[in-house]
Structure formats: structure tokens, C-alpha cells
Amino acid sequence: MKHNGIGASAGRIARAICLLALLLPVLAFASDRVPKPVIDIARPGKCVEDTATMRREHPDMLKHQRDLTMHEGIRTQKHSLKECISCHASTKTGSVLGNNGFCQSCHEYASVKIDCFNCHASKPKRIAGATP
Amino acid sequence: MSADTNEVLSRRGFLAISAATLGGVMLAPGVRLIEIAAARAPEQPVSRKVRWGLLIDTNKCAPGCDDCVKACATENGLKNTGHPRTDAQWIRKVELKDMRTGRTNSVPVMCQHCEEPPCVDVCPTGASFKRADGIVLVDRHICIGCRYCMMACPYKARSIVFQSISDQNPDVPRGNGCAEGCTLCVHRVDRDQQPACVEACTKAGHNAMIFGDLNDPHSEIAQRVAKYASTQIRADLQLNPGVRYQGL
Numbered sequence: 001m002k003h004n005g006i007g008a009s010a011g012r013i014a015r016a017i018c019l020l021a022l023l024l025p026v027l028a029f030a031s032d033r034v035p036k037p038v039i040d041i042a043r044p045g046k047c048v049e050d051t052a053t054m055r056r057e058h059p060d061m062l063k064h065q066r067d068l069t070m071h072e073g074i075r076t077q078k079h080s081l082k083e084c085i086s087c088h089a090s091t092k093t094g095s096v097l098g099n100n101g102f103c104q105s106c107h108e109y110a111s112v113k114i115d116c117f118n119c120h121a122s123k124p125k126r127i128a129g130a131t132p
Numbered sequence: 133m134s135a136d137t138n139e140v141l142s143r144r145g146f147l148a149i150s151a152a153t154l155g156g157v158m159l160a161p162g163v164r165l166i167e168i169a170a171a172r173a174p175e176q177p178v179s180r181k182v183r184w185g186l187l188i189d190t191n192k193c194a195p196g197c198d199d200c201v202k203a204c205a206t207e208n209g210l211k212n213t214g215h216p217r218t219d220a221q222w223i224r225k226v227e228l229k230d231m232r233t234g235r236t237n238s239v240p241v242m243c244q245h246c247e248e249p250p251c252v253d254v255c256p257t258g259a260s261f262k263r264a265d266g267i268v269l270v271d272r273h274i275c276i277g278c279r280y281c282m283m284a285c286p287y288k289a290r291s292i293v294f295q296s297i298s299d300q301n302p303d304v305p306r307g308n309g310c311a312e313g314c315t316l317c318v319h320r321v322d323r324d325q326q327p328a329c330v331e332a333c334t335k336a337g338h339n340a341m342i343f344g345d346l347n348d349p350h351s352e353i354a355q356r357v358a359k360y361a362s363t364q365i366r367a368d369l370q371l372n373p374g375v376r377y378q379g380l
Contacts, residue, residue, distance in 0.1 A: 066273060067273075068177075070269070070271050070273070071261065071263065071271070072177035072178055072263075072264070073172075073177060073178035073263060073265070073318070073322050074174065074175055074176070074177055075174045075322050075323075076174050076175050077174070082302050082303075085302070118296070118307040118308065119272055119297075119300070119305040119306055119307030119310070120300065120302070120305040121299065121300040121301065121302040121305070123299075123302075124302060125301070125302045125303070
């Protein structure tokens with residue numbers, strides 16, 4: 001009898017934990033505890049591919065393009081990181097990094113580290129005479 | 133409206149063609165006013181037929197002048213971090229003196245873009261590589277910062293970056309922990325421009341540096357190399373550098 005009681009209470013606790021685990025993401029979304037990424041596009045318009053493709057495949061595109069550029073000198077603009085930055089840099093900070101930066105805000109949300117900007121400039125090139 | 137546009141375009145096309153023809157007129161056998169550039173389209177890979185090279189006339193290179201070094205630093209974003217002994221150095225001026233005759237030379241030395249680059253031989257990851265057109269580069273995506281290439285290079289042309297870098301030139305990505313060296317301003321070369329050092333030298337009126345395709349018999353550099361004596365530094369190593377010196 002006593003033995004059964006312990007088993008039943010353990011089962012109840014386990015069930016509660018499972019329920020909580022299932023509910024947690026829902027709760028998180030419902031209460032807006034996790035800040036959503038800020039997608040603020042300075043130059044709205046059509047990206048080089050549709051949004052779904054870009055979200056899923058931009059790392060592969062960049063990786064493919066980087067090898068072509070580095071080793072074969074192919075400098076087409078379509079999938080180049082420089083072009084991404086020149087379109088997606090924030091109008092306020094001029095950068096794709098920073099709290100509301102196009103790259104950083106999404107990568108922080110997804111908890112994926114970006115290595116690109118250890119070497120690459122996060123701001124487009126300043127053209128003489130152009131207004132930032 | 134469309135007729136107008138057509139007319140404008142055709143006139144522009146005509147002007148371009150006549151300019152090209154005029155430029156192509158030979159002034160003397162083999163010397164053209166403007167080289168008719170066989171420009172490479174951006175989607176076209178670099179060709180093995182091209183061998184980029186530099187010819188440095190040491191007779192015209194003044195001691196103490198560092199216009200090329202400054203231009204390189206500005207173009208490639210090499211900044212003084214306050215650690216001169218370890219700062220990256222892509223090009224430097226070397227002063228030479230023949231102790232017997234007292235003759236002095238001042239020469240800029242950078243990556244010599246060897247045909248048989250030792251830095252490529254020793255690189256354990258394949259980051260150090262030679263492009264088909266003869267430009268020796270470091271692929272920073274693959275570089276692990278082991279510095280074997282720095283040891284292997286007989287010209288001391290490679291550096292390593294010790295500090296985090298920000299505000300790079302978007303055309304020249306550079307970062308902490310990677311080996312690097314002169315790229316012959318590959319980003320400019322791919323746009324049919326001259327390397328920054330050559331441009332600065334010409335702009336200042338020294339005309340001590342010529343950049344061009346060593347394989348193209350019509351290029352100024354190929355003609356100069358064919359006509360005048362030029363030497364490679366440490367030619368005994370048989371690396372066949374693309375950088376040659378006149379008057380050494």
C-alpha cells in the first residue's frame with residue numbers, strides 16, 4: 001500500500017513535468033517573454049530569392065558564393081555578402097549588427113553564432129558624397 | 133519616347149566604338165594609347181592564361197618615400213594598433229647598401245606572388261593558395277592561424293593579425309587569428325583597376341611601379357621585362373616570383 005502511494009505520487013510529478021515541458025514554449029509565446037527578432041529592412045523590395053528560401057538557405061548561398069569569389073574571382077552580386085549588407089544595414093546605425101540589426105537580432109533569437117563579422121565589415125562602404 | 137532613347141543609345145554606342153578605335157590605334161609598333169582591355173565579366177572565373185606581375189624600377193624609387201606603403205594601408209585598412217613589432221605589414225620599404233661601392237637602393241618588398249609559393253606548400257589546411265592568374269592569397273575561411281606560411285616565406289611577406297579588427301574596408305575582410313599578406317589588391321584587379329600601391333606611385337609622379345599581365349606580349353610590363361634586365365629577389369630559390377625589380 002505504502003509502496004503504491006510512492007509510485008502514484010512519482011507518476012503524478014512526472015506527468016506534471018511533462019505537461020509543463022509541453023506548455024513552456026506556448027507560454028513563452030503567449031506572454032511574449034522571448035523578444036521577437038526585429039526585421040527592419042531599410043530598402044524594402046524584392047530580395048534575391050523568396051523569403052522562405054532566404055530564411056532556410058542563406059548560409060549555403062553565402063558559403064557557395066564565398067568559395068567562388070575567393071578561389072575563382074567570380075564577383076557576381078546576387079549572393080554576395082556585401083550586397084546583403086548594403087541592402088539590409090539599418091538606416092539608424094548603418095550596420096547589420098547591434099540589438100536591432102538585421103543579422104544579429106535574428107541570429108540571437110535563433111541562438112546561432114555568426115562568424116562572418118569577425119572579418120567582414122558589418123557596414124556598407126561609404127561612398128564619397130552620399131548621405132548615410 | 134522610345135525613338136529618342138534609341139537615338140541616345142545609338143549615339144552613345146557610336147561614341148564608345150570610336151573611342152575604342154582611336155585608343156586602339158598604334159602609336160608605335162606594339163605601343164597603344166589605351167590598352168584594349170580584355171575585361172573579364174564578373175561571372176567569369178579567373179584564367180590561367182593571365183599571370184599578374186609587378187615591375188619595380190628601383191632607379192625611380194626614392195629613399196624615404198613611402199607613398200606605396202601608405203596607399204596600401206589606406207586601401208586595405210591596416211591600422212597602427214600601437215604594437216609596431218607585431219602589426220600586419222603587407223608592404224615595406226627596404227634600404228639596401230652595397231658595402232663595397234656604397235651604392236644605395238630603396239625598394240618596396242611585398243608578397244612576391246611566386247609561381248611555386250612555399251606558403252602554399254606548407255599550409256596544412258589549404259588556406260594559402262595560388263589563384264589561376266598567379267595571385268597568392270589566404271582564404272581566411274579556412275586559415276587556422278598556425279603561421280607555417282610566415283615561417284616558410286623567404287620574403288617575410290606574411291603577417292598574422294593579433295587583435296580584433298573593426299571597420300574593415302568591405303572589399304578587404306580581415307580578422308583576428310588569420311595569416312595575411314599582399315593580395316595585389318585582388319578586389320581592384322578584378323574590377324580592372326591597378327593595385328593601390330601602383331596607383332599611388334603613378335599619381336605622385338614617381339612611375340616606379342608597373343602592374344600588368346606578364347603573359348600578354350602587348351602589355352607594358354611584358355614589353356619592359358623583355359627589353360630591360362630585371363631581377364627577382366632570391367632567384368636562386370627558383371620560385372619564379374611575379375614581382376620583378378629593375379636596377380637592383
